[in-house]
Amino acid sequence: MHPSTEAHLPTVETARKLGLLTEEFEKINQILGRTPNFTELSIFSVMWSEHCSYKNSIVWLKTLPKDSPRMLAKAGEENAGLVDIGDGLACSFKIESHNHPSAIEPYQGAATGVGGINRDIFTMGARPIAQLNSLRFGNLKLDKTRRLLKGVVRGIGNYGNAFGIPTVGGEVFFDDSFNVNPLVNAFSAGIVKTDQVAKAISYGVGNPVFIVGSATGKDGIHGATFASEDIGEHSAEKLPAVQVGDPFQEKLLLEATLEVIASGNVIGIQDMGAAGIICSTSEMSAKGEHGMEIHLDKVPTRQANMVPFEILLSESQERMLIVVKKGKEAETQAIFDKWDLNCAQIGTVTDTKRLHFYMHGELAADVPADDLVLGGGAPVYHREYREPAYYKKYQQFDIQSVKDFENTEAISEAAKHILSHTNIASKKWVYEQYDSMVGIANRSTNAPSDAAIVRVLGSDKSIVITVDCNSRYVQADPEQGCAIAVAEAARNIVCSGGEPVAITNCLNFGNPYVPEVYWQFVGAIKGMKKACEKFSTPVTGGNVSFYNQSSDEGPVFPTPTIGMLGLMENPANQMTLDFKKAGDLIYLVGASRNDLASSQYLYSYLGVKESPAPHFDLEDEFAVQAVIKDLVTKRMIESAHDVSDGGLFAALAESAMPRGLGFNINPDKNIRLDAFLFGESQSRVVVSVTPEGNDAFVKAMQATQVKFSLLGKVHAADFRLEEKPLLTSAGAKELYDNALGKIMEA
Known part of the structure; x- marks a missing residue:
């Protein structure tokens, strides 16, 4: 049965409930040449959410400097940034937010943020060696703030400690503007040999597509959409949009992933983070200009009777999508059997440039891969922005x-x-x-410095890493405040004996549809651009977290967190x-x-x-x-x-x-x-x-x-x-x- 023959097709009202605009629903109808069914509409709703498509931010993100002789991956095109550090080695690093989930369920919200960012690193073929985090909370006199802080810290500690990657530094900042919306930004860095880097791509007609790792459940469904709306009084009802993590499963997945990449049989691999299977299948296919035929009933599930949209949109943790060379199925299966992990072939690569999803032989969804993704058919908006009234008021302060x-x-x-x-x-x-010492590479635990210094094993080199942003400065002047954040990150690295190399960013702002909020975002990008150009620290990627805003409290202080990578060639410079x-x-x-x-x-x-x-x-x-x-x-x-x-x-x-x-x-x-x-x-x-x-x-x-x-x-x-x-x-x-x-x- 073709998807368009479904009895009850969605309406524009259904689309709105899924977070889509009326004009976006109309555009989907044009792309498909028909009305989408509910599964297809759900696919577009998550892939066109701000969290996945950057539709309200990409026009400004494109202005940031992204080139340097050290850059080995184009910003935003792989699971994480990748920078050449010499001697045949590269550092993969990235920072991402898990703000909305942490506001509702702080322990799992923070834990899965740590898990997700580390998967982004080892999906590149890199072994994670260090973590940082940047946290923002409200007034500590409030019971709620103390509960959130305890939950987030426990989540980060329990997951990171069990996974075996040291947390080597970070920052914690408190202000009333974060009373409703805490910010939880997780940073991870790993090392990979430059000839063993894996790509997030799919090509080669007939190549098998595997899902590996944990079974798929109903946790995290519409998590990407949830992350693209304001926190309100009914947000707690969206607890199923918060994922549940298992660090021991992730440790097994790390080892299995690095082993399968080392086998030379992998065409492409992508972490299943926001939007789950649909995100991985669409982004990998669009990048490789191919398609996929996927059988959803072959996906290992941990709950009975899951329907197509639930399987496609689930954000269950500790999962990967892997495309391997045809004929290497048994070798791939053997690696994951060894690590006692699920490894199921769920489909094949096609030359259609479309994604065909089947359930028990019936076509559940038929969508073009390119139209779902950033840089393809996903909408791009130029939002209105306006200087807020407070800005001039702030400028009038007189020290006298x-x-x-x-x-x-x-x-x-x-x-x-x-x-x-x-x-x-x-x-x-x-x-x-x-645990700051697991892995025996941390050079700065007993030698306090402005940035964390982590040894690259088998080398004299160390990476020097920091996360920085003073939200109060950015609130006062977004352009100047964000330039200061970049400068302070560089200063911290230099004061520790390192040379600044590149940045990743986590851009935390309120609702982009509010012109005064969007003005803050635009100003921050301008400040980041000029500072990164001055310090020759290109932007390798990161993420944008809008909608950190509530109807009662308004937006959080704008917080463009800068995660900076530095390099120390000589340990004597520490x-x-x-x-x-x-x-x-x-x-x-x-x-x-x-x-x-x-x-x-x-x-x-x-x-x-x-x-x-x-x-x-x-x-x-x-x-x-x-x-x-x-x-x-x-x-x-x-x-x-x-x-x-x-x-x-x-x-x-x-x-x-x-x-x-x-x-x-x-x-x-x-x-x-x-x-x-x-x-x-x-x-x-x-x-x-x-x-x-x-x-x-x-x-x-x-x-x-x-x-x-x-x-x-x-x-x-x-x-x-x-x-x-x-x-x-x-x-x-x-x-x-x-x-x-x-x-x-x-």
């Missing part, structure tokens, strides 16, 4: 409207607030639930952030400014929520980073730590506390004291220098155009300003280490 410090006691109180604020305080309560001994000199590389804009001090201590992004100049930033690279490679400094959240005081404290040291510094008399200590103007790095190396350091700095200043010296135990004690190192560490834990365990 707030009082500077009048005495040491006032500074001490502000310092305590900063060190104990959950955006700045240690995330020990979080990271102690993660640089840490901790002061080494009392008596060493402390310098600031870069210039302090009379700037409190968007600082944590201004926002939470003084309660001034409306101010512009902090001062930032891309040329100054580039020059500072070039100087730091030179100082590191010439072994002229003992430590390096970038000045970011919490300002200079937080940077000094974080450098002093690891070894129980302190500091005594003298303020810049040309700068307000509050701005000097707690302002967050960019392009600054705190470094320490031995007394013996001081002359050489000063001479080297004087040969550059970069401003620098002597702040003071490393002290044995206290935090001092002009010899006046502010805090003891032990007292500061108590505040810093335990602030988050006390809230979570209360």
Whole structure:
């Protein structure tokens, strides 16, 4: 029976309920030359959702820089980005969101986010070696926020620890704008030999198509559509749209996948993430300009009587679609039998460029592959955008409207607030639930640095990785704030001894149909573009997460999370952030400014929520980073730590506390004291220098155009300003280490 002969065909109202626009329903009718049946309409609804098609973002994503001599895969065309790191090796890396599922079911939402991003890596033929995560939550005074944080952290920890990949770093940020919509962004990186890379493609008429891994259930159906709408009061009813993960099954799938790729029998392979079977079959077929004939009744299921659309759209975890060379079926089956995993041939490759899905011999759906996918027939929109009224209001902030410090006691109180604020305080309560050492490659667990450093086994190389974004800055000024996110990621890598190479991004915004929200998105892309071009860090891919918005609370702070990959060729270049001994000199590389804009001090201590992004100049930033690279490679400094959240005081404290040291510094008399200590103007790095190396350091700095200043010296135990004690190192560490834990365990 042809699909169009079904008795009750869907209407435009059905299409709307599935998240399609009226004009999209009409376009589907034109593509098919008939009215789609429900299965076909469901196929288009998930493939044309924002989550899969990027229909509201692709016009701007295409403006981002994507080329470099190191790039081995075109952005967005494979499961993950792929960058040449030399000596026949490549690094595959990517960041993705699992925001909506985590808002409804935090444990499984976060766990399956970790599972999904790691599958993207090993589907490329790369063995994952490190994970990071970037998390955003609401007010910790709320029971809901604490519940979400506990669930997400447990989900990440339990899945990642069991899977056996170390979580080597990340960030956690709190703000009321995330009360309803938390953000859960997961990053993974892996290593592959350049001659063993697998592609997400299908071709060769008659080649068999296999589904491998877990059985298919009803979890996650319409998950892609769910991720393409606002969170509302009925969102909890969509719990079946949240997937369920099994890290032990994923570990088996990792080993089996790498083994089958190494066999040389694989034509193409793709992870089944958003939209499940329909996404993998359509994207692989469209890329290879072929078609497929798929028999859905041959798909291993774990629930009885699943109907075609449920099998096609299920987002059950730990599954892959593999196309292998004809005649290699038995070898493929044997590999997955060895690992005790499902391996079922469900179809063959055709030359039709169409996808024909059968159920017990009957044609359930007949759709053209190319019309389903990004770059093919999927709709592309140029959305309206408009500067929000708040933007000009933020620009009107005047630093003279707030009082500077009048005495040491006032500074001490502000310092305590900063060190104990959950955006700045240690995330020990979080990271102690993660295994950071499994795999024995992490170089930075006991050597604190601004970015994570992970050894590439069998090589002297290390990858240097970080995730960065200050959502408060992006809210204040999307273009400037996103450029700062790229710059800070690069600064973190440089301060750790690495060379920035490329980025992946996770773009978290509200509803794209709201012009003021879309303005934030456009501004962020512009800022990312100019910063990536300056640092020669092309965009390898990533994902867009819109609809992080609720009817009650409005949109979240815009959060374009930057995941950056750096490379360290020589392990001797590894640089840490901790002061080494009392008596060493402390310098600031870069210039302090009379700037409190968007600082944590201004926002939470003084309660001034409306101010512009902090001062930032891309040329100054580039020059500072070039100087730091030179100082590191010439072994002229003992430590390096970038000045970011919490300002200079937080940077000094974080450098002093690891070894129980302190500091005594003298303020810049040309700068307000509050701005000097707690302002967050960019392009600054705190470094320490031995007394013996001081002359050489000063001479080297004087040969550059970069401003620098002597702040003071490393002290044995206290935090001092002009010899006046502010805090003891032990007292500061108590505040810093335990602030988050006390809230979570209360």
